[in-house]
Amino acid sequence: MERNSEEYNRILDELTGYCTESGKIDQNLYVNYDVKRGLRDSTGKGVLTGLTEISDVIGYDVIDGERVPTDGRLYYQGYNVEDLERGFHGSKFGFEETMYLLLFGKLPNEQQFKRFVEMMECYRELPRKFTRDVILKAPSKNMMNVLQRCVLTLYSYDDNPDDISIENVLRQCMELIAQFPVIAAYGYQGYKHYFHDMSLVIHNPKPGLSTAENFLRLIRSDKKYTELEAQVLDICLVIHAEHGGGNNSTFTTHVVSSTGTDTYSAVASSLGSLKGPKHGGANLKVQQMFDDLKSHVKNWDDEAALEKYLTGLIDKNGFDHSGLIYGMGHAVYTNSDPRARILKGYAERLAQEKGRTKEFELYKKVEEISGRLLAARRRSGKPISANVDFYSGFVYTMLGIPIELFTPIFAIARIAGWSAHRIEELVNAGKIIRPAYKYVGTHKEYLPMEDR
Numbered sequence: 001m002e003r004n005s006e007e008y009n010r011i012l013d014e015l016t017g018y019c020t021e022s023g024k025i026d027q028n029l030y031v032n033y034d035v036k037r038g039l040r041d042s043t044g045k046g047v048l049t050g051l052t053e054i055s056d057v058i059g060y061d062v063i064d065g066e067r068v069p070t071d072g073r074l075y076y077q078g079y080n081v082e083d084l085e086r087g088f089h090g091s092k093f094g095f096e097e098t099m100y101l102l103l104f105g106k107l108p109n110e111q112q113f114k115r116f117v118e119m120m121e122c123y124r125e126l127p128r129k130f131t132r133d134v135i136l137k138a139p140s141k142n143m144m145n146v147l148q149r150c151v152l153t154l155y156s157y158d159d160n161p162d163d164i165s166i167e168n169v170l171r172q173c174m175e176l177i178a179q180f181p182v183i184a185a186y187g188y189q190g191y192k193h194y195f196h197d198m199s200l201v202i203h204n205p206k207p208g209l210s211t212a213e214n215f216l217r218l219i220r221s222d223k224k225y226t227e228l229e230a231q232v233l234d235i236c237l238v239i240h241a242e243h244g245g246g247n248n249s250t251f252t253t254h255v256v257s258s259t260g261t262d263t264y265s266a267v268a269s270s271l272g273s274l275k276g277p278k279h280g281g282a283n284l285k286v287q288q289m290f291d292d293l294k295s296h297v298k299n300w301d302d303e304a305a306l307e308k309y310l311t312g313l314i315d316k317n318g319f320d321h322s323g324l325i326y327g328m329g330h331a332v333y334t335n336s337d338p339r340a341r342i343l344k345g346y347a348e349r350l351a352q353e354k355g356r357t358k359e360f361e362l363y364k365k366v367e368e369i370s371g372r373l374l375a376a377r378r379r380s381g382k383p384i385s386a387n388v389d390f391y392s393g394f395v396y397t398m399l400g401i402p403i404e405l406f407t408p409i410f411a412i413a414r415i416a417g418w419s420a421h422r423i424e425e426l427v428n429a430g431k432i433i434r435p436a437y438k439y440v441g442t443h444k445e446y447l448p449m450e451d452r
């Protein structure tokens with residue numbers, strides 16, 4: 001049979017019909033069996049599946065035994081992220097301090113920090129010819145795919161890949177944390193060259209520079225960036241670095257690590273999760289959604305037109321027909337996400353500097369109208385607000401960072417959290433994660449082919 005022939009397409013349609021029909025489950029059964037869909041209870045609260053000391057994500061206060069929505073708070077190893085952000089002001093190495101904090105449980109002193117940064121510098125170097133043989137050999141349009149493929153290939157360059165002793169896993173994690181920015185940047189350079197006919201530019205990372213500085217240097221042909229750009233990107237990495245054990249990609253780290261598998265398999269799985277548009281991939285979707293909005297609503301001051309467009313999104317009549325307004329909503333946060341508050345502040349300051357205040361005002365209006373429209377539709381009455389992905393892409397565009405690198409930047413930061421959680425899972429030698437699935441089909445008798 002020839003691919004894409006009429007017959008091929010007819011059979012594929014028929015098979016698609018079979019598997020869609022076969023996969024359908026009566027939605028009432030989920031209620032009858034009290035299935036914790038999405039691992040949530042009937043109030044939407046996450047089912048407790050683990051304990052962690054790495055971070056605390058707070059969306060409610062408990063007052064007189066009642067959960068009351070509150071402005072979100074996020075703590076890394078006990079430290080409020082907003083205090084960290086203020087503390088790191090003016091530094092370009094906030095992300096390196098954050099990595100240390102997440103991995104080792106405390107903030108480093110000067111000597112510990114110097115040694116750590118030096119170690120990360122030597123881990124940053126990719127294996128010999130890896131760039132040519134792996135990154136550039138099979139260029140991809142998607143840098144999350146490049147990261148996944150490279151992580152899996154790094155397994156074969158490791159002399160001791162399957163050893164899950166803490167010492168070996170820590171070494172592997174530190175290497176991957178250091179190499180992620182380089183892989184994403186080189187993957188992007190390969191993409192520009194092979195898909196957009198631009199010159200291939202591969203700079204080496206420079207010792208003494210922070211992760212943020214090196215990343216900006218590697219993605220730019222002239223290696224240039226401003227102090228402000230490096231500082232803002234550094235803070236973006238800090239606030240994306242970790243988010244508890246329950247977020248989808250970190251939970252994936254726990255699930256996969258609980259089998260005793262190798263670090264490369266676990267990290268590649270988490271990358272796959274983070275790429276999803278309901279998770280880290282939302283930063284890309286937000287950008288695309290705003291492009292779509294701008295093509296439909298020419299007058300950004302026309303609130304009625306904005307409301308109509310956003311209502312269309314919820315009704316699955318616009319953009320990607322998913323029914324979602326990207327960048328809004330969160331499983332834990334209610335009144336606000338502290339990271340969105342921080343990013344909104346940077347977005348406002350950058351917009352003033354770059355003459356993009358009108359666009360910033362548009363974001364604010366969309367945030368306000370979406371929150372109102374979504375809250376009105378919800379059965380639970382839980383408040384809904386902008387999440388970390390709402391303003392991040394706007395900030396990145398003002399830093400001159402291309403859209404292809406939005407979700408990879410999330411991954412460059414979040415691998416620090418995944419690493420800390422992988423080690424926490426292994427240190428505590430937990431049970432293999434294995435929830436229950438109830439069979440709701442019938443049992444049938446086998447029939448030989450001629451009798452079917």
Ligand SMILES: CC(=O)SCCNC(=O)CCNC(=O)[C@H](O)C(C)(C)COP(=O)(O)OP(=O)(O)OC[C@H]1O[C@@H](n2cnc3c(N)ncnc32)[C@H](O)[C@@H]1OP(=O)(O)O
Nearest residue numbers: 044278279280282323324325326327328329330331387389
């Ligand atoms: C880094 C991150 O992962 S941050 C999240 C990034 N993702 C996005 O921005 C995508 C858009 N947002 C969403 O899809 C959701 O808000 C999620 C995935 C973040 C959280 O989902 P949940 O935990 O199920 O949210 P929650 O329980 O508060 O929402 C319940 C209801 O509101 C709806 N809802 C929540 N957010 C949105 C949204 N942005 N647009 C439309 N509907 C929404 C849900 O579909 C659900 O509807 P239902 O009760 O009728 O089934």
Ligand SMILES: O=C([O-])CC(=O)C(=O)O
Nearest residue numbers: 242243246247248331388
């Ligand atoms: O916690 C979540 O579910 C998603 C999230 O915000 C993150 O991973 O940063």
